[in-house]
Amino acid sequence: MDPTEASTRVAAVLPGVLTDLEELVAIPSIAFPGYPPEPVHAMAARTLELLQEAGFTNAYLADVPHGYPPVVGEIPGPPGSPVVTLYAHYDVQPAPPTQGWTTDPWVATRRDDGRLYGRGAADDKGGLAIHLATLRALDGTPPCTVRLVVEGMEETNSNLEEFVEAHPELFRCDLFVVCDMGNLRVGEPSLTATLRGDVACVVTVSTLSFPLHSGVFGGPAPDAMMALARLLSSLLDDAGDVAVEGVTRFDWTGAEQSEDEFRAGAGLLPGVRTAGTGSISSRLWSRPSVSAIGVDITSIEGSSNVLHPSARAKIWMRVPPGADPAAELDALVRHLETHAPWGAQVVVERTKAAPPFTVPTDGPGYAAARRALRAAYGTDAGDVGSGGSIPLLQTLASVSPGAEFVLWGPEDVALSRIHASDESVDPSEIERMAVAQVLLLEELAAG
Structure with missing residues (x-):
């Protein structure tokens, strides 16, 4: 035919x-x-x-x-x-x-x-x-x-x-x-x-044995939610590239997606810049990306004037072609366990490692x-x-x-x-x- x-x-x-x-x-x-x-x-x-x-x-x-x-x-x-x-x-x-x-x-x-x-x-x-x-x-x-x-x-x-x-x-x-x-x-x-493959884990950050009044103890006593926020922010550098040591990355050499096309499809708000460096195609297809796709903490509606003793987040990292998902997850877990501020206790549960x-x-x-x-x-x-x-x-x-x-x-x-x-x-x-x-x-x- x-x-x-x-x-x-x-x-x-x-x-x-x-x-x-x-x-x-x-x-x-x-x-x-x-x-x-x-x-x-x-x-x-x-x-x-x-x-x-x-x-x-x-x-x-x-x-x-x-x-x-x-x-x-x-x-x-x-x-x-x-x-x-x-x-x-x-x-x-x-x-x-x-x-x-x-x-x-x-x-x-x-x-x-x-x-x-x-x-x-x-x-x-x-x-x-x-x-x-x-x-x-x-x-x-x-x-x-x-x-x-x-x-x-x-x-x-x-x-x-x-x-x-x-x-x-x-x-x-x-x-x-x-x-x-x-x-x-x-x-x-x-x-x-x-x-890309993907790896995931749930990280729990703990700083206190029980909730504390934020006015009486706030300042010297670290809030777990703030500690978690600092830990999550450490996963990216100032440019927005993944800052986890030892993860796989390389430059894409195939067809390219322009930044204008990406912005149109992604619905970025006016003034919001794209994160990371290199071409859009490299950032999408041949480099890792990391996201906190869920956070467990008190809701605004149910909140009160207390410091949180613990907080947790689900972390999802996309890994590029050629990467060993077990090794990439190891690197992510190692980063989370070693970058918590103020000596906060960190427990990481591994949930996924797909090649x-x-x-x-x-x-x-x-x-x-x-x-x-x-x-x-x-x-x-x-x-x-x-x-x-x-x-x-x-x-x-x-x-x-x-x-x-x-x-x-x-x-x-x-x-x-x-x-x-x-x-x-x-x-x-x-x-x-x-x-x-x-x-x-x-x-x-x-x-």
């Missing part, structure tokens, strides 16, 4: 795919604990139905020990043809009113800019839409063997790694196509070549993906990184050694605002990515 025919086929099915995407956005499939399970089960059932209609007639909701089921299926190709596994996920992030949505996150909304707004429109129901468009454009009969896994708990405590390890035969293939990424800009193709992932870019599948993007977009693809992490990829690589990976999708970095308010997707990205997937499958089948 040539690019013109692929484009014509995808254009013909796109209106129906976008209608389905609007329906799926309306289902609040939040798999986080504490949210109602009924919408997630409804999303799983509808996802299964749509994929069965698209050609995965044997698809099913897999039994898992806990949580929500992945959708698994296979369309056999000609004997000896390559095996490609398509990945996406049907669960989404929460969308609380405090995020500041300007439209209802559970109503797919078209705006004058042509984008489709709603929670999951990009991450990752948009990825699911690309798979639907691909299969419908191929009339449900791809030219090679295509397997499918659509996860139901990617945004929270994933159960898919356990399922993969228990059923490795379902995931052995020549190429994984992970449709949960995106381009830097609409209309400019990218392949994600690296993902980064580097995509081999010298295989025939990756080369075919480059050609498919060139044909779909009319321009060459750049290599980008991702500040996020997908631990599942390491598990997939372990059960299918030698398999290649292609990481792409509909989530353009500058405007999609995944996980944030007013998440959106540009329908043209769904269309072009579906064309690229059709061409990729055709080329792989042709050898």
Whole structure:
């Protein structure tokens, strides 16, 4: 199939795919604990139905020990043809009113800019839409063997790694196509070549045996919250670079994201400068970053005139490609244990050490993906990184050694605002990515 025919086929099915995407956005499939399970089960059932209609007639909701089921299926190709596994996920992030949505996150909304707004429109129901468009454009009969896994708990405590390890035969293939990424800009193709890993811990700082009156004892007696604040501030230097000794860092040499694009996508307030030094791409993809994502202390409403005896925070550090997560976590813990002010007692609980992932870019599948993007977009693809992490990829690589990976999708970095308010997707990205997937499958089948 040539690019013109692929484009014509995808254009013909796109209106129906976008209608389905609007329906799926309306289902609040939040798999986080504490949210109602009924919408997630409804999303799983509808996802299964749509994929069965698209050609995965044997698809099913897999039994898992806990949580929500992945959708698994296979369309056999000609004997000896390559095996490609398509990945996406049907669960989404929460969308609380405090995020500041300007439209209802559970109503797919078209705006004058042509984008489709709603929670999951990009991450990752948009990825699911690309798979639907691909299969419908191929009339449900791809030219090679295509397997499918659509996860139901990617945004929270994933159960898919356990399922993969228990059923490795379902995931052995020549190429994984992970449709949960995106381009830097609409209309400019990218392949994600690296993902940062992440390490995390909870640090508790204690200074007193019990709360004290802040007027009677304040001054000489150190407040634990202030000690924690000083400790947290020591994790960054004055420029905003990570100040933890011994962590991995290097300069990015692939495609670049400009500071203006970053500022527009990040929503920095007027006058707020970006943190750190070096290029934006290096700071995002090849250097560590550290955040305090949660703090336990008395609320303002419940506060009184006392010094706090203890305070704690959850620290999350992203680590660049090539880093050993255990060593990076060791460095973080060592810093926390040795930088507390005034002799404050520090206890650190290690909670996570997930490795980064580097995509081999010298295989025939990756080369075919480059050609498919060139044909779909009319321009060459750049290599980008991702500040996020997908631990599942390491598990997939372990059960299918030698398999290649292609990481792409509909989530353009500058405007999609995944996980944030007013998440959106540009329908043209769904269309072009579906064309690229059709061409990729055709080329792989042709050898």
